[in-house]
Amino acid sequence: MRKIRQVLRLHFEEQQSRRLIARSLGLSRDAVSDYITRAAATRLPWPLPDDMDDAALEHRLFPPVVALAPARKPEPDWPKVHQELKRKGATLQVLHEEYLSEYPNGIAYSLFCLRHREFTQTLKRYMRQVYVAGERVFVDYAGPTMTVVDPVNRTMRKAQVFVGVLGASNYIYAEAHWSQSLTDWIAAHCRMFEHLGAVPAVIVCDNLKSAVIKASRTDPVINATYQDMADHYGTLILPARAYKPKDKAKAENGVLIVERWIMFRLRKRAFGGLAELNEAIRALLVEINARPFQKLPGCRQSNFETIDRPAMRTLPATPYEYAEFRKVRVGLDYRIVVDEVPYSVPFNLVRQEVELRLTAAVVEVLHRGKRVASHARSNGTVPVIDPQHMEAAHRHFGLWGADHALEWAVQTGAHVHRILEAMLVGMRTREQGYRAHNGLKRLAKDFGNERLNMACHRAIEIGAPSLSSVRSILRNNLDRQPAESQDRREANFEHPNLRGSDYYS
Incomplete structure (x- = not known):
């Protein structure tokens, strides 16, 4: 309250100067002069009336100013x-x-x-980030977990809750799965995109191992499978800086909402599996996304339909197929091993490092970003070999088989087939049959198919079905000579050492 009463008393009763009054009351001389001038202007009597208190005195000297406010121009919404x-x-x-x-x-x-x-x-009283429509989705895991009964072994398990929040509309997506492993992390993203019906331009994630192999402010190393998924959907992965939660404030706020309005409300329910839990989460998500904003028009659902979804990218024609990536070194036998099954790669990559892209059905081999081999994934232990990956000499030996050799022999000649078949029966190892086949093919090249067939016939007649016999016959031109006739004649005399034909009857 102003010291108006003291100023007037010292002025009218004590007849003090304005300078002394100002010094005595700790006021400025201008303030003292203003009080005295206002009292004279309002014809204020002294002494003051008994019913006038300090508030009435101040109102008398300082009446409120009533000014006509100019007409305000219409404010935008x-x-x-x-x-x-x-x-x-x-x-x-x-x-x-x-x-x-x-x-x-x-x-x-x-x-x-x-x-x-x-x-x-x-x-908000801190710096606000402006997010363009359809540009970013923020993903993270909630800290608490949900208790679920595993339907397989009927044991209690903890389910992780995945949360995604769109930047412009604040639309929230959530689901539960068993772990934060790479498989569940990728599957959650794919289901989120299917739920949204579109794909944002950027994914802002935390630095968990399923997303980021090496955290860095400038050059983070993204998990290869996570990056492959982003390439399939045509989006970009932008990890938040380590220990900087404001980089993904939308996700932090979305997690908080999910914890308060979903997980807390479901804490007393018993769920018999993930499907039952996710059904309950989806029901509460509809309620959260339809709840009106406090200071802004609409709700998360309406903003998503009008702002985010029209600006987002369309889904690809096919969903993403989960793939794992590994780095291995090619062995001297130009093979790599996946789950104890050997797969061939081009022989010129021996002892070089290659990258494997593994799906449920295919094994792809990449070298310097280019696919160099692709095999159907095998569940057994038999090596999967592509003949085109082998050197010429290795390919010939590696693909050799007895059936193929006998087919060649049939085309060359009937006697060649008989003698090769007889030789293969007596062979104990595959290498022996391979050498015998190649030996006959070499003789066919040197002497011709017709002479080789006749030489084999001669070898069979003399009871010597071997490669060395056939080679000797051809070199000595015995295949071109008529075979010697051996007429059997009975002895026309009697001798004690001759039994005669009657002996065997």
Whole structure:
């Protein structure tokens, strides 16, 4: 309360100067003069009336000023302007022009920008990130877990809750799965994209091992499978900086909402499996996304339909097929081993490092980003060999088989087939049969198929079905000589050492 009563008393009763009054009461001389002047102007009597207190005295000397406020120009709908700025290509200048088209005598552009800044400061008192429609989705795991009964072995297990939040509309997606492993992490993203019906341009994630192999502010190393999934959907992975939760504040807030409005409300329910838990989560998500905002128009669902979804990318024609990536070194036998099954690669990559892309059905071999081999994945232990990966000499031996050799022999000649078949029966190892086959093919090349067939016939007649016999016959031209006739004649005399034909009857 101003010291008006003391000033008037010292002036009228004590007849003190204004300088002394100011020094005595700790006021400025101008303030003392103002009090005395206002008392004279209002014809205030002294001594003051008994019913006049300090508040009435102050109101007498300082009456409220009633001024006619000028007519205010119509204010824009700031929540609507703030939401429109999230659309791609939106600027304050364009929105101001739209405002003037509706209110020609409205506020100027500079005041328009100032009032918008003042409105944004009422939303939050720290720097706000402006997210373009359809640009980013923030993903993370909730800290608490949900208890679920495993339907297979009927044991109690903890389920992890995955949360995704869109940047512009704040639309929330959540689901539960068994772990934070790479398989569940990738599957959660694929189901989220299917639920949204579109794909955002950027995924902002935490630095868990399923997403980031090596965290770095400038050059983070993304998990190869996670990057392969992003390439399939045409999106970009942008990990948050380590220990910087504000980089993914949307995800942190979404996790908080899921923990409070979903997990806490489901804490007393017993679930017989993940399917039952996820059904309950989806029901509560519909309620959360349909809840109206407190300071902005609409809700998460309506904003998603009008802002985010139209600006997001369309889903690819086929869903992502889960693939693992490994780095291995090719052995001297130009093979790599996957789950104890050997697979061939081109022989010129011996002892070089290659990258494997493994799916449930295919084994792909990549070298310097280029696919060099592809095999159907095998569940047995038999090596999977592509003949084109082998050297010429190795391919000939590796693919040799007795059936193929006998087919060649049939085409060459009937006697060649008989003698090769007889030789293969007596062979104990595959290498012996391979050498015998190659030996006959070499003789066919040197002497011709017809002479080889006749030589084999001669070898069979003399009872010597071997490669060395056939080679000797050809070199000595015995195949071109008529065979010697051996007529059997009975002895025409009697001798004690001759038994005769009657002996064997």
